[in-house]
Amino acid sequence: MNPFVEIENVTLSYSDELREPAVQDLSISIEEGEFSAVVGPSGCGKSTLMKLVTGLLFPQAGKVRVDGAQVDSPLKIAGMAFQNPVMLPWRKTLENLLLPLEIVSPHRERLRKEKKAYHQQAEELLKTVGLEGCGDQYPWQLSGGMQQRASLCRALIHEPKLLMLDEPTVGLDPVATADLYRLLRELRNGGTGIVLCS
Numbered sequence: 001m002n003p004f005v006e007i008e009n010v011t012l013s014y015s016d017e018l019r020e021p022a023v024q025d026l027s028i029s030i031e032e033g034e035f036s037a038v039v040g041p042s043g044c045g046k047s048t049l050m051k052l053v054t055g056l057l058f059p060q061a062g063k064v065r066v067d068g069a070q071v072d073s074p075l076k077i078a079g080m081a082f083q084n085p086v087m088l089p090w091r092k093t094l095e096n097l098l099l100p101l102e103i104v105s106p107h108r109e110r111l112r113k114e115k116k117a118y119h120q121q122a123e124e125l126l127k128t129v130g131l132e133g134c135g136d137q138y139p140w141q142l143s144g145g146m147q148q149r150a151s152l153c154r155a156l157i158h159e160p161k162l163l164m165l166d167e168p169t170v171g172l173d174p175v176a177t178a179d180l181y182r183l184l185r186e187l188r189n190g191g192t193g194i195v196l197c198s
């Protein structure tokens with residue numbers, strides 16, 4: 001059986017040839033439902049790798065395949081939480097969570113009709129990360145750690161098969177970090193593949 005994520009001799013340079021490629025001749029394979037950690041110093045290419053896997057960037061050389069298909073557009077089956085939560089400040093937290101559903105099929109088509117059910121799902125996710133009742137607040141009314149957890153919920157709202165996390169514990173206190181790892185363990189036990197960059 002082929003691996004779920006297959007990166008084969010991938011090279012990506014952002015600009016001119018004078019600079020070293022951000023990722024060079026990289027090969028990794030990850031099985032379905034596996035928990036993987038990519039660890040390395042700042043600037044070694046972790047975020048670039050995440051963007052390559054999720055179809056936000058494409059390599060100049062090599063292949064990226066996920067779930068048996070070459071990645072040639074942003075992946076719908078992946079959820080991604082960035083180092084910086086990047087919540088839209090003019091949308092309430094719950095509306096930020098629902099954002100991927102406005103883009104990803106089949107949710108996009110169902111969202112209007114099944115609004116109540118989707119809102120309930122978002123509220124339940126917020127509850128799992130200790131943010132019960134915070135959906136009605138704007139992101140800027142939440143602390144950095146709370147925003148980080150809300151952005152994780154946004155990455156999970158469309159129930160991705162693969163969750164990509166870029167330094168998810170940056171800015172979290174030890175209690176919030178422990179809570180986050182507990183949640184990741186639960187997700188992993190539920191079959192979600194997780195790639196964590198740190």
Ligand code: ADP
Nearest residue numbers: 014015022040041042043044045046047048049
């Ligand atoms: P990490 O996530 O490990 O800190 P990155 O993937 O963000 O590393 O960056 C890898 C290299 O690519 C660094 O040298 C960085 O400066 C460069 N880089 C990252 N993003 C861009 C970009 N958008 N444009 C040009 N260079 C970039």
